[in-house]
Amino acid sequence: MAQTSESPGEASFYTRTGRYRWAIIEWMMSTDHKRIGVMYLCAILSFFSVGVVLGFLIRLSLLDPGWLMDAQTYNEFFTVHGVIQIFLFIIPGIPVAFGNIFLPILIGAQDVAFPRINRLSWWLYVTGALIVLLSLFLKGSPPDTGWTFYAPYSIRTPANISTAVLGVFVLGFSSILTGLNFVTTIHRMRAPGMGWFRMPAFPWTLYATGWVQMLATPVLAITLLFIVLGRFFGVGFFDPNKGGDPILYEHLFWMYSHPAVYIMVLPAMGIISEIVPVFSRRALFGYVAVCMSALGIAIVGYAVWGHHMFTSGMSDTARVIFSFITFLVAVPSGVKIFNWVATLYKGSISLDAPLLFACSFIFTFSIGGLTGLIIGSLAPNLHLHGTYFIVGHFHYVMFGGAGISILAGLHYWFPKITGRMYSERYARIGWLNFFVGFHILYFSMFVLGFQGMPRRYFDYPPQYHTGHVVSTMGSWFLALGLVIIFGNLLYGIFKGQRAPADPWGGKTLEWTISSPPPPENFREIPVITRGAYPYDDEEVREAP
Amino acid sequence: MSTPTGHIDAAGKKMGMWFFLFTEILFFGGMFLLYSIYRYKYAQDFHNAAAEENIVLGTVNTAILLTSSFCIALSISAVRRGERFFSSWLQLVTIVMGIAFLVIKYFEWMAKIDIGIYPDSPVLLKMAGGEIIFFGLYYVMTGLHGLHVLVGCVVIAFMMRFTLKQTIHRGNVARLENTGLYWHFVDIVWIYLYPLFYLIT
Amino acid sequence: MNDQPREMHIVPTRTYAAVWLVLLILLAATLAVARLQLLARYSVLGSLLIATVKAGLVLAFFMHLMYEGRFLKSLLLLTLSALMLFIGLTFVDVWYR
Numbered sequence: 001m002a003q004t005s006e007s008p009g010e011a012s013f014y015t016r017t018g019r020y021r022w023a024i025i026e027w028m029m030s031t032d033h034k035r036i037g038v039m040y041l042c043a044i045l046s047f048f049s050v051g052v053v054l055g056f057l058i059r060l061s062l063l064d065p066g067w068l069m070d071a072q073t074y075n076e077f078f079t080v081h082g083v084i085q086i087f088l089f090i091i092p093g094i095p096v097a098f099g100n101i102f103l104p105i106l107i108g109a110q111d112v113a114f115p116r117i118n119r120l121s122w123w124l125y126v127t128g129a130l131i132v133l134l135s136l137f138l139k140g141s142p143p144d145t146g147w148t149f150y151a152p153y154s155i156r157t158p159a160n161i162s163t164a165v166l167g168v169f170v171l172g173f174s175s176i177l178t179g180l181n182f183v184t185t186i187h188r189m190r191a192p193g194m195g196w197f198r199m200p201a202f203p204w205t206l207y208a209t210g211w212v213q214m215l216a217t218p219v220l221a222i223t224l225l226f227i228v229l230g231r232f233f234g235v236g237f238f239d240p241n242k243g244g245d246p247i248l249y250e251h252l253f254w255m256y257s258h259p260a261v262y263i264m265v266l267p268a269m270g271i272i273s274e275i276v277p278v279f280s281r282r283a284l285f286g287y288v289a290v291c292m293s294a295l296g297i298a299i300v301g302y303a304v305w306g307h308h309m310f311t312s313g314m315s316d317t318a319r320v321i322f323s324f325i326t327f328l329v330a331v332p333s334g335v336k337i338f339n340w341v342a343t344l345y346k347g348s349i350s351l352d353a354p355l356l357f358a359c360s361f362i363f364t365f366s367i368g369g370l371t372g373l374i375i376g377s378l379a380p381n382l383h384l385h386g387t388y389f390i391v392g393h394f395h396y397v398m399f400g401g402a403g404i405s406i407l408a409g410l411h412y413w414f415p416k417i418t419g420r421m422y423s424e425r426y427a428r429i430g431w432l433n434f435f436v437g438f439h440i441l442y443f444s445m446f447v448l449g450f451q452g453m454p455r456r457y458f459d460y461p462p463q464y465h466t467g468h469v470v471s472t473m474g475s476w477f478l479a480l481g482l483v484i485i486f487g488n489l490l491y492g493i494f495k496g497q498r499a500p501a502d503p504w505g506g507k508t509l510e511w512t513i514s515s516p517p518p519p520e521n522f523r524e525i526p527v528i529t530r531g532a533y534p535y536d537d538e539e540v541r542e543a544p
Numbered sequence: 545m546s547t548p549t550g551h552i553d554a555a556g557k558k559m560g561m562w563f564f565l566f567t568e569i570l571f572f573g574g575m576f577l578l579y580s581i582y583r584y585k586y587a588q589d590f591h592n593a594a595a596e597e598n599i600v601l602g603t604v605n606t607a608i609l610l611t612s613s614f615c616i617a618l619s620i621s622a623v624r625r626g627e628r629f630f631s632s633w634l635q636l637v638t639i640v641m642g643i644a645f646l647v648i649k650y651f652e653w654m655a656k657i658d659i660g661i662y663p664d665s666p667v668l669l670k671m672a673g674g675e676i677i678f679f680g681l682y683y684v685m686t687g688l689h690g691l692h693v694l695v696g697c698v699v700i701a702f703m704m705r706f707t708l709k710q711t712i713h714r715g716n717v718a719r720l721e722n723t724g725l726y727w728h729f730v731d732i733v734w735i736y737l738y739p740l741f742y743l744i745t
Numbered sequence: 746m747n748d749q750p751r752e753m754h755i756v757p758t759r760t761y762a763a764v765w766l767v768l769l770i771l772l773a774a775t776l777a778v779a780r781l782q783l784l785a786r787y788s789v790l791g792s793l794l795i796a797t798v799k800a801g802l803v804l805a806f807f808m809h810l811m812y813e814g815r816f817l818k819s820l821l822l823l824t825l826s827a828l829m830l831f832i833g834l835t836f837v838d839v840w841y842r
Contacts, residue, residue: 113556180563188556215827218567222574226684234664235680237578242680243589243673248581251835252574302827303834315841318834562817566824573828580832581839599780606772610799614765617756617807624755728808732800739792743779 012419012516028123031115034517036122037100038417044089044097045486047129051085056479059441059472065459074458075144076159080136082147087168088129090402091260094267095178095213096125098409099206101417103182105510105517106203108191108526113184117177124174131167135160146456148257151238151249155230162231165224172217172224175263179213182206191509193528197291200508200532201284204291205270208298212259212266216302220256223249247312254305262301264398265365266294268405269336272358275412276340278506279355280347283533286339296332304329310381319378326376333369337362353427354504357408360435364404368396371446386456389449395442407434410489415499419516422492430484437477444471507534554718561722565729568692572733575685579740582677589674594745596661597682598652602742605648606734612641613731616700616724619707626714628707635704638727642697649690653683682741689737692730699723756806764806771799 013034020026027035058077061068069077100118104111112118136142143164145154154161186207190199226249229235236242238249277284284290306314306322340362349355371393375381384390415421448467453460460468502511513521530537583590619634660667661679668676703723706712712720775795778784784791805811810818 113553114560117560176567180560180567183563184556184560187559188553214563214567215570215824218571219574219831222571225688229663229684235684236664236676237680242669243582243586243675243677245581245585247838248578248835251838252577255574255831302830306834306838313842314838317841318838321834321837559817562820566820569824570828573831576828577832577835581835584836584839599776603772603776607769610765610768610772613803613807614761614768617761618758621755621758621761725808728803731807732803735796735799735803736793739775739779739789739796743775743792744789 010514011518012514013519014516015519017519029119031111031119032519033100033104033112033115033118034521036118037097037102039122040092040100040125041097041417043125043129044093047084047088049486051081051089052479052482054081054084056475059468059475061458062460062468063472071458072141072144075146075456076142078456079143079146083132083143083164083168085398086147086260087171088132090264090398091175092125092171092178093264093402094271094406094409095182095206095209095263096121097406098202098271098413099178099182099267102413102510103185103203103206104189105513105521106200106508107186107189108194108509108522108528109185109189110521110525112181113188114181118181121174121177121181124170124177128167128170128172128174131170132164133167135163135167138163148253149224149227150253151227151230151246152240154227155236155239162228165227169221169224172221175213176217179210179217181210183210183214186210191526191528197288198528198531199291201273201287201290201294202267202270205266205273205294208294209263209266212263212298212301216256216259216263219252220260223252223256226252247309247314250309250312251305254308258305258308259298259301261394261398262298264402266297268361268402269294271405271409271412272340272361273336274508275354275358275408276343277533277535278412278504279352279358280344280349281505281535282343282347283531283536284339285342286335287531287533289335290339293332293335296335297329300325300329300332304376307376307381310378311385323376323378323381327373330369330373330376337366337369352411352504353422353424353431354408354412356428356431357404357411360431361401361404361408364396364400364438367443368393368400371396384449386454387449388445388453388455391455392442392445392449395445400438400442407485412504413510414489414492415503416510416515416517418493418496419499419514420492420496421499421503422488422496426484426488426491430481430488432481433477433484434481437474437479437481440474441471441478442474444474508532552716552718554716557718557722558725561725565725568729572685572688575681575688576736579681579685582674582681583740583744586672586674586677589672590678591745592672593675593678594741594743596656596679597742597745598655599742601648601652602738605645606738608641608645608648609731609734612638612645613728615641616727620717620720620724623707623712623717623720624714628710628713631720632704632707635700635707639697639700639704642693642700645693646690646697649686653686685737686741689730689733692733696723696727696730700727754812756809756812760806764802768799768802771795771802 013032016023017026020029027039030036054077057068058074058081061074061077065074100112138160141159143149143157143161144159145157145161149161149165154165186199186203226235226237230238234242236244238244238246240246273284273290304322304326306318307326310319310323340358344359351359371389375384375390375393411422411427444467448464448471449455451464451467453464453467499515501514503515504511509526510517512526615634615638619631619638622628622631622634656662656679662668663680663683668679700723703712703720706719775792778791778795779788782788804821810821
């Protein structure tokens with residue numbers, strides 16, 4: 001059944017087809033989901049690195065405010081850091097990179113439903129990213145509103161808001177098309193025999209994410225358009241002088257941006273669901289509940305956006321309702337955490353890098369989620385809103401969640417994507433630096449926030465100095481860890497040992513084809529006769 | 545999209561188009577949300593401002609779009625029966641009606657601009673808060689809707705060409721059907737804009 | 746999941762024409778309700794309800810939703826519910842301020 005090809009002579013999807021003279025044109029014109037996915041992967045990791053450098057500099061500035069940059073520049077730094085990490089890295093993130101490369105393979109298809117729209121999504125992503133970066137360099141200053149672009153300041157500030165916002169608009173369109181493509185692909189292109197409940201968990205999360213991308217992103221699109229219309233034509237929907245209400249901006253913005261965090265984290269959870277069974281040699285515990293919880297998180301996630309606005313002037317009734325629903329969303333998330341831990345329990349654990357990162361995800365995301373419950377409670381939120389507690393929380397869930405999951409996925413699928421192996425030793429050294437640095441950097445923010453240190457502040461009174469120094473030193477370890485991790489992977493691409501089709505003993509479809517995959521995924525479309533995690537089945541347990 | 549055998553998945557293409565329309569529902573939905581909140585807040589101002597609207601033109605435009613929907617629906621049936629010239633003619637009529645709609649809209653906008661009612665104008669800014677919001681919503685919502693009508697006309701023009709060249713034919717109607725779906729959606733948005741802007745006075 | 750379009754049948758022109766006529770009649774009705782204040786305080790609500798009937802007819806017949814599977818209909822319902830949820834929860838804020 002395995003369609004392995006370990007002879008270097010056979011073509012992989014990297015092999016030049018010769019249709020175009022220049023390789024870069026051939027790749028940019030490709031409609032092959034694997035090539036598009038690899039290009040996206042390089043792009044998002046590059047933007048991630050830029051975002052990390054910005055974050056690194058922000059923390060450096062906070063050691064002694066004013067020594068590195070002035071207050072206005074600081075505002076621009078944290079705005080651009082947020083815009084890049086959120087809109088260029090983490091929202092597109094897992095779906096466009098691992099989703100593109102692996103979704104069709106995981107469901108036994110040769111490509112996505114609409115390959116040319118997939119290519120359009122990629123082109124829109126590049127265009128949108130370039131427009132956003134353009135806003136940094138045009139006449140006028142880089143955006144300084146925070147990544148949230150709150151009105152009325154975003155309407156009035158002389159910074160290059162319209163450019164940045166236009167770039168995000170284009171990126172949003174790219175995201176919508178990707179979601180549309182993936183949902184249609186999952187509906188129409190599963191291999192014969194692959195019913196919904198034989199589909200692995202990662203496609204399930206991509207499905208739920210696709211719906212969020214389709215139904216939530218348009219609200220952001222129209223909201224961004226309102227900003228541009230306000231700046232250019234004086235349309236004052238959020239301007240009190242023109243009858244407008246600024247709180248409505250916040251409603252519209254968070255109506256998208258809360259579901260957006262589920263776009264970030266659902267696919268991340270999908271990756272963890274793929275890794276944990278393989279490295280504990282056990283079927284995913286409560287597979288149906290894990291899949292249903294993805295849908296549950298997506299659905300409940302539509303109704304909680306107000307918890308970003310508890311101090312904005314919303315009515316008390318609304319605040320109580322939003323807080324209550326926020327508590328509900330912890331339930332399906334908890335289901336997943338319990339099920340992963342239950343899968344590990346009494347499993348045959350091999351703590352290779354992918355599982356090391358996956359366990360880090362479970363630990364870190366749990367902390368992030370629990371602090372989310374604290375700030376989801378109305379009363380504590382009134383004290384903690386706008387403080388470093390929030391900054392700590394979202395870095396724990398976004399960076400510690402989706403970010404760690406991307407690192408996990410990179411290591412898990414590295415052999416499949418590149419055809420080579422990385423050094424396990426350096427992966428662990430990198431992991432250790434990263435993990436220690438991460439918690440020093442971000443846990444101290446919970447303390448700072450609880451003590452009252454506001455976020456987005458360039459300067460602070462002396463009592464917060466120690467906390468900031470500790471946090472900044474954490475960022476140095478984190479950065480070192482990232483350098484080692486990426487250095488290890490980069491080295492592996494060029495000098496790593498050749499990888500077989502199935503180095504981990506995985507049971508999903510990508511491990512049945514060569515590393516790297518051939519241009520046409522499957523010589524013959526597979527017929528599926530079993531579920532995705534057959535580790536408890538007789539013949540699999542007895543296999544070497 | 546096609547499977548390795550080259551078979552076209554028309555149902556899949558239609559599904560994709562419906563999904564796109566769902567995203568458009570949310571896109572316009574954001575504007576309808578603002579309208580409903582502000583209408584609740586400024587009921588009297590909205591009522592006063594709506595008196596500026598020309599109900600005759602609004603009603604005529606609604607009839608035009610409803611009829612154009614009828615035409616494009618017929619054009620799809622025509623292709624299914626193999627009548628490509630009749631179908632192309634119906635598509636042309638649809639485009640003409642779309643353009644007529646836009647022309648009337650142009651005159652409506654001009655009438656307002658001539659008396660100084662446009663975003664950020666001195667005349668507008670002297671009005672009550674709710675009236676400023678009403679006209680802002682009017683321009684934005686009918687403007688974006690008009691843009692969608694324009695795009696629709698262009699797309700139908702391409703479909704006309706495909707129909708005449710027989711790229712669209714009784715065995716491959718997906719593109720025209722999906723274009724029709726888009727056009728009907730644009731019609732439905734207007735079906736709601738009409739009472740909200742013209743009939744609340 | 747089969748590949749054949751669900752409805753190969755062609756909707757008769759008669760049906761389309763009937764729908765079109767009903768739509769125009771409903772347009773006249775909307776106008777009458779609003780201008781003549783036929784439902785007094787509820788005239789606007791009435792106009793919107795008639796608009797919904799019109800939209801429903803366009804969806805069911807012109808857009809073929811009547812002949813499509815339950816699945817697509819439920820997805821449309823899901824989309825509309827999302828929008829209603831957004832508007833509804835925002836209203837909970839504004840109503841109780």
